[in-house]
Amino acid sequence: MSGVDKKLVRAWVRQQSGPARRAALPVVAVGCLNTLIGIGQAWCMASVIGSLLQTRGAQVLGLIASFAVLSACRALCLYFQENLAARAGIAARERLRRSVLDSVIGIGPALLRRQHSAEIAALLVDRIEVLDGYFARWLPASMTWMVFPAFVLVAVFVVDPRAALILAVCGALVPVSQAVFGIGAALASRNQFLAMVRLxxxxxxxxxxxxxxxxxNATDREAKALSGAADDLRKRTMKILRIAFLSSAAIDIAMVIAIIMIVLTQGHFIHIDAFAAPSIYPAPHFTETLFALFLVPEFFAPFRGLALAYQDRAHAAGAAEAMEAIENGESLPGTDDLSALAPPVLVVTVEAKALSYRWNEAAPYVFKDLDFSVSPDEILVLDGPSGAGKSTLIELLLGFIKPSAGTIQFNYRDIATLRGRDIARHLAWIGQKPVLFAGTLRENLLFARPDADEMRLQRAIEAAAIDHFLKDLPQGLDTVIGEGGFGLSGGQAQRVAIGRAYLKDAPLLLLDEPTAHLDPETEAGIIEALRRLSEGRTVILSAHSQAMKALGTKSLKLGLSASVEPCA
Ligand SMILES: Nc1ncnc2c1ncn2[C@@H]1O[C@H](COP(=O)(O)OP(=O)(O)OP(=O)(O)O)[C@@H](O)[C@H]1O
Incomplete structure (x- = not known):
């Protein structure tokens, strides 16, 4: 793990540590109880075997009953431990998803300019999902890997100090080997995740x-490239498995060495008397040695748990890095210290004052010192050749990007002082290609206002002329459309967007070339619907087509020397 990773993970862990460690505490407490019960079980088992071998007909029923009770208690402990760990994992993942989603929504579409949508989806779904291991396994394991072996060591020391010394020496070798494998595991895991996201x-x-x-005709080439990427992922996954196997084997070796050493250093562990009647009988310290031997797996179990969970820590590093990349982005005005545009307004006057924008310090200005105002019932057409900055200005009005200089005001209030959700509440936006979600036509329309009643929905359907094609859909409003569903033509999809805008009933309407991909006849129908939608609202529209421009009451010629003119 690189220095940056370590710093990131440490900062992230610190941020998470409060609630996550609190959630891990019950897991740790039950784990302590589990280890103590394990020690008791080992003692009962060793005593039963020792007593039976040393004294014929020894009374061991009490010990067997204790062993049975302890076994039942241990099963319960394991159940609770797993349950609590799973709950801690679920709660932590829920918390993280909410926080990442808030950041994604806070940054808005600007995020898609610097990150691939698959990367964002991988973070929200896969990366956070695998963090389950971090919260459910790594956190408890990292809090207890020294404590549980210490319990076992003390118990063994009390009955057999020599065995305790052997366990301590062999146990000390484990962190050294794990540190060696751990570095490789973290790196391999990170590379595997990157390969997966790339794929x-x-x-x-x-x-x-x-x-x-x-x-x-690029199917063969693409299939080859995809299979190459899949093969890369396979190799990286195999590398992780190899490292995990080696790391587990190192613990097994330390465990076997401990067992052999304990047996060898005990001298006459079992006596074979071949002179009298041939018989095998245990040495006097047989029970103590057996107890120590039974506790060897118990002693090494926390190390094994930590080694297994090391990969989870590596995943957390990857997730922390991805979250940092998102959370470092410039957010939309959405923080709570900004004031709301309260109460909800019915009309909006938009005013731009000395507005300038450039995409970055090195880029030239898209426009400079722009001044314009649009009142209710006015339609401002953004005019200019391709690249003049029409879409850029609409993004500024949407609040997705911030002006380099100057201000945009809604009702004489700088939108930089408004919360993102308040800006969104007061405007409707229709772009070139409306997004249809997988779902029914009804769900897609109600997306803008889920609580709209049937009458409102019908009015929106008529105003957007959706009823013209509704009868051709197999299940009318309940036809599944969008990805994998019934396909709508460009014009029909645009009508759905207009229907959504009707339902939202916002005072400000922003239109970014809504008829860009339509034929003149379909465009005429859409323009008619937009004309009805525009009544009484403040409208700003970007358009190339003359028919769309004819909707405007005034026009803003964009370019470095911009000017507002009334429409003919
Ligand atoms: N994300 C971006 N990063 C850097 N420059 C950008 C970005 N998006 C747009 N631009 C640049 O900003 C300028 C204005 O682009 P914009 O898309 O606003 O023009 P437009 O007038 O809407 O064009 P069109 O009519 O073709 O849609 C162009 O020079 C474009 O290259």
Whole structure:
């Protein structure tokens, strides 16, 4: 693990340590009880065997009964330990998912410019899922790997100090070997995760671009590249398994050495008397030695648990790194110290004052010192050639990016002082390609306002002219559309977006070339629906087509010397 990783994990662990360690405490407490019961079991078992061998007909029923009771208690402890660990894992993953999702939503679409969507999905689903091991196994194991062996060592020391010394020496060898394997395991695990994310991103890209691949006759090439990436993942996974096997083998070797040494150093552990009637009988310290031998696996179990959980720590490092990459991003105005646009307003006047924007310090300004205002019932058309900055200005109005200089005001209030959710509450946005989620048409429409009643829904359907194609859908409003569902044409999908905007009923409407991919006839129908939607609202629209531009009441010519003109 690199220095940066270590620092990241430490910072992340510190941040998580409060609730996560608190959640791990019951697991640790039950684990302590479990170890003590294990010691008791070992004593009962050793005593039963010792007594039977030393004294014929010895009374061992009490010891056997104690062993049975302890075994039942141990089973209960194991059950509770697993249960508590699983709960701690679930709670921690829930907490993390919420916090990462908040960050993702807080940054908004700007995040997709610097991170592949597959990476974000992998973090939210896979990386956080594997953190289960970190919370359920690594945290308790790292809190107890010295404590449990110490319990065992004290118990063995009391009955057989020589065996305790052997255990201590062999036990001390384990952390050395684990440190060697651990470094390799962390690195291998990190590389494996990167290979997996790369493969996921590649798959997602290729599935999205399946038509281009087929039409470019590139299927063989792509299949080869995908199989190469899958093979890379396989090799990295095998490397992890090899390291895990070696690390476990190192503990087994230390355990076997401890057993052999205890037996060898005990001298006459069992006497074979071949002179009198040939018989085998135990040495006087037989029970104590047997007790120490039974406790050897118990002594090494926490080391094994820690070694197994080391990979979970490596996963946490990867997740911490990915979360850092997301959380370091510039957030939308969404923090609670910003004031809300309360109460909800019915009309919005938009004003830009000396507004300038450039994508970064090295890039030229997209526009500079822009001044304009749009009142309710006005439609401002953003005009200009491709690359003039129409979409950039709409992103600024949406609050997805922040001005390099100047301000945007809604009702004379700088939107930099508004919370992201308050900006969103007061506007509806329709882009070039509406997103249809996998679900029914009804769910897709109600996405904008889940609590809308049937009458409101019907009004939106009529106003957006969705009823024109509704009768052609197999199950009407309950037809499943979106990914894997019934396909809608570009114009029909755009009508769904207009229907959503009707339902949202926001005072400000932002339209970013909503008819960009439509034929003139379909465009005319959409424009009609948009004209109805625009009534009484403040509208800003970006368009290339003359028919769309004709909707405007004034136009803003974008370019470095921008100017506002009334529409003819
Ligand atoms: N994420 C980005 N990073 C850096 N530059 C960008 C980014 N997005 C857009 N640009 C640049 O900003 C400028 C304005 O782009 P924008 O998409 O706003 O233009 P547009 O007028 O909407 O174009 P079109 O009409 O083709 O959609 C362009 O020079 C573009 O290359």
């Amino acid at each position: 996921q991103a590649r798959f997602l890209d290729r599935i999205r671009g399946i038509a281009t691949i087929v039409l470019s």
